Amino acid sequence: MPNTFSRQFILGVLFTCLIGSVAIAEDTLDRTHLPIQEPPRPKFNELDVRNVKETPPFFEVKAPAKAPNVVIVLIDDIGFGGPSAFGGPIQTPTLDQLAKAGLVYNNFHTTALCSPTRMALKCGRNHHTANTGSIMESSTGFPGNTGQVPNSVAPLAEMLRLNGYCTGAFGKWHETAAWETSVSGPFDRWPTRQGFDKFYGFIGGETDQWYPLIYDNLTRVTPPEREGYHFTVDMTDKAIGWMKAQQSITPDKPFFMYYATGAVHAPHHVPREWADKYKGKFDKGWDKVREETIARQKSMNVIPADTALAPKPEDIKDWDQLSDDEHRLFARQAEVFAGFLEQTDHEVGRLVEAIDDIGEMDNTLFIYIAGDNGTSAEGGFVGMYNEMTYFNNVTEKVEDLLPLIDEWGGPETFPHMAAGWAVAFDTPFSWTKQVASDFGGTRxxxxxxxxxxxxxxLGLRSQFGHVIDIAPTVLEAAGLPEPKSVNGTPQIPIEGTSLLYTFNDPRAKERHTTQYFEMFGNRAIYHDGWFARTLHRAPWEAVDMPPLETDVWDLYHVKSDFSLTRNLAKENPEKLAELQALFMSEAKKYNALPIDDRVIARMNPAIAGRPEILGDRTSLTLYDGMDGMLENTFMNVKNRSKKITAELKIPEGGAEGVILTQGGKFGGWCLYMKSGKPVYTYNYLGLERFTVAADAEVPAGDAVVVLDFAYDGKTTDEIGKGGDVTISVNGKEVAQGRVEKTQPLIFSADETADVGLDNQTPVAEDLGVGRVKTRFTGKIKKVTLDVKDPG
Structure with missing residues (x-):
């Protein structure tokens, strides 16, 4: 019996003897109500402490004896057919190594999108039960989609923390309601209020890997300034440091680590040497890559030998129909993406090595999930130099992207690859991320x-599994019961099924027998080996969706059709009708109804029906030091007129630097001083810049600089229009100009609004990069931002 357990047992017995009926031995703790209740404190009649025998105090809750450490690695936006461990063309030696000494699951499913998968993974309930029907930025006012996880859905981290685990999260979060990400909070749905003792990473859906927006717990921090900095390396350093320190101080206390990379979500940022490892390897094109991948998958036995290669979506051209320029561009896009994934797997390998170095790998339940959904096809048919063009309904062209080939993946781009590669890396399936009704999106x-x-x-496991199964698996492995209440709130029962039954029995009968899927109108139901589904929209389709009532459903028997290629709907209409009815029943049960197929439109809070922290305010007063304001917590200036009034004190010799800015290198606007003169720059998606500058310096002393932008649109339906710009100093007009077009829907997922500096990449590149170079050298008393809607 381990010494730790022995000590706890003896202390428990002594305490029981001294205070009567109250027992705190580990085997008597009630872990179904968290936090575990402290025993009653004894009362004494003696005056002098020397006349009383001391009773062991109840200092802390210990994890169950032999409870393992737990590490969950979650890679972003890579599909089933990407990693080499599953027959893909991208080398993942760490995943390969763990697979050879562990279990390989080829029938495991996600929700087809990042936030919903992450929430379901960490709470063991369906994503709609956790109010995460889609990503945080497209939450609505309907139950199941509000973006606010309820207190009745406690996360796994909190369950483990209250049972004696140290808990740490590193990397991507993307589970906090968009309007709750300001300095005013509330912080209930931030990582450190969701069960994690430590968080180091980014709150939103993506970040620039070279210039990330990072939080250390609740505090925004500046990344280390070192040559060749990359966020995946940084987050791994922090994860290893936390784990080793925790084990050094409390070696008898298990740890739970959630390690969720921003990779390989766009932007596809990776050092050139990793991308260059794949030089020429994708020149053969996505069709040949699919053929070679499915052949490897069969030879490795990760898919059945009779699996057919599902057809590509009709919108994806055959490789031999493309031009030489398209071949050259698309091949480089795949090289960068592949290098990004291999670099990421290498960093996971550093984590594994660090755990092994301290002798804890054998006692660590290490869960490596290769993708929170299928590979992303959001790059459209030619890819993107700047992923934000997708979210603004702007289509990039091959001729515009070709000059950027040598920079692809570096700091000068914010890129995404063409959708043909997403289909290839989801082999043997047809579809991709966002398509919850195809295994290319969910498996x-x-x-x-x-x-x-x-x-x-050891080896292959083919029982059906889903991300909601991870939390109950961890609880069972740790010897912990599912809690009935957490922090005083009765809990919605866990909806997943522990996979522990598969660990030592590859032939165990499947226990997770029914699972619904839904994402932006794409919906399906799995039940006892059957799969019914409807393909409502492609990932590259965001507007003009067909009526949901007109969707046609397919039927597959997945036990004999791994890749969904034999539609049995006409042969077995009764089974199809049965499963369609089951879908509606499950969708109602888990708050997936009503179905909402709006995509880009839901980015607008007014359309989506979710809160805005500023509500209907049209004026915002800002002060120096207010920086790092995410887009969803700042005044919405898009598609409307704005006026910026800056009250400044200009030093002798003139001022330099940012007064007020929003966005960064790949889209935004900035009012700043250059050589003592006020300047306004509007950066349209990094594709065009419009600059209006004064000719004369602002004299030393108190000054009021005013920027007026008069939007061209006459109605709220006229979006993305340009406008007239006027700059005034102390009531006198000093410059006029034009901005010919504006971004209609979003500036950035991670770049912020800042007073007195530009926090990450610069909107106005003539100031330089970073907080020091863009810092305003005068004094900002206050800045007032006023907006006005068209009409």
Missing amino acids: NGMVIHWPNGIQQD
Whole structure:
């Protein structure tokens, strides 16, 4: 019996003897109500402490004896057919190594989108139960889609923390309601209020890997300034440092680490040496890559030998129909993406090595999930130099992207690859991320490694699994019950099924037998080996959707049709009708109804029906030091007129630097001083810049600089229009000009609004990069931002 357990047992017995009926031995703790209640404090009659025998105090809750460490690695936006461990063309040696000594799951599913998958993974309930029907930025006012996880859905991290685990999260979060990301909070749905003792990463859906927006717990921090900085390396350093320190101080206390990379979500940022490892390897094109991948998958036995290669979507051209320029551009896009994934797997390998170095790998339940959904096709048919063009309904052209080939993946781009590669990296399936009604969107490779808990029959596991199964799996492995209440709130029962039954029995009968899927109108139901689905929209379709009532459903028997290629709807209409009715029943049960197929439109809070922190305010007063304001917590200036009034004190010799800015290198606007003169720059998606500058310096002393932007649109339906710009100093007009077009829907997922500096990449590149170079050298008393709607 371990020494730690022995000490706890003896202390428990002594305490029980001294205070009567109250027992705190580990085997008597009630872990179904968290936090675990402290025993009553004893009362004494003696005056002198020397006449009383001390009773052992109840200092802390210990995890169950032999409870393992737990690490969940979640890679972003890579599909089933990408990693080499599942037959893909991209080398993932760490995943390969863990697979050889662990379990390989080829029938594991996600929700087809990032926020919903992450929420379901960490709470064990369906994504609509957790109010996460889509990403945070497209939440609505309907139950199941509000973006606010309820207190009745406690996360796994909180369950483990209250049971004696140290808990840390590193990397991508994307589970906090968009309007709750300001300095005013509330912080209830930030990582450190969702069960994690430590968080180091980014709050939103993506970040620039070279210039990330990072939070350390609740505090925004500046990334280390070192040559060649990359966020995936940085977050791994922090994860290893936290884990080693925790184990050094409390070696008998298990840890739970959630390691969720921003990779390989766009922007596809990776050092050139990683991308160049794949030089020429994708010149053959996506059709040949698909053929070679499915052949490897069969030879590796990660898919059945009779699996057919599902057809590409009709909108994806055959490789041999493309031009030489398209071949050259698209091949480089795939090289960068592949290098990004291999670099990421290498960083996971550093984490594995660090755990092994301290002797904890055998006692660590290590869950490596290769994708929170299928590979992303959001790059459209030619890819994107700047992913934000997708969110503004702007289509980029091959001729515009070709000159950027040598810079692809570096700091000068914010790129996404063409959709043909997403289909290839989701082999053997047809579809991709966002398509919850196809396994290309939902089936992701997973490897589980745990030498102390998995000791026989290593290899393939083909039982149906889903991300909601991870939390109950961890609880069972740790010897913990599902809690009935957490922090005083009765809990909605966990809806997943523990996968522990598969660990030492590859032939165990499947236990997760029914699962619904829904994302932006794409919907399906799995039940006892059957799969019914409807393909409502492609990932590159965002407007003019067909009526939901007109959708046609397909039927597949997935036990004999791994890749969904034999539609049995006409042969078995009764089974199809049965499953359609089951979908409606499950959708109602888990708050997936009503279905909302709006995509880009839901980015607008007024359309979506979710809160805005500023509500209907049209004026905002800002002060120096207010920087790092995410777009959803700042005044919406898009598609409307704005006036910026800056009250300044100009030093002798003139002022330099930013007064007020929003966005960055790939889209935004900035009012600043250059050589003592006020300047306004509007950066349209990094594709065009419009600049209006004064000719004369602002004299030293108190000054009021005013920027007026008069929007061209006459109605609220006229979006993305340009406008006239006027700059005034102390009541006198000093410059006029034009902005010919504006971004209608979003500036950035991670760049911020800042007073007195430009926090990450610069809107106005003539100031330089970084907080120091863009810092305003005078004094900002206050800045007032006023907006006015058209009409």
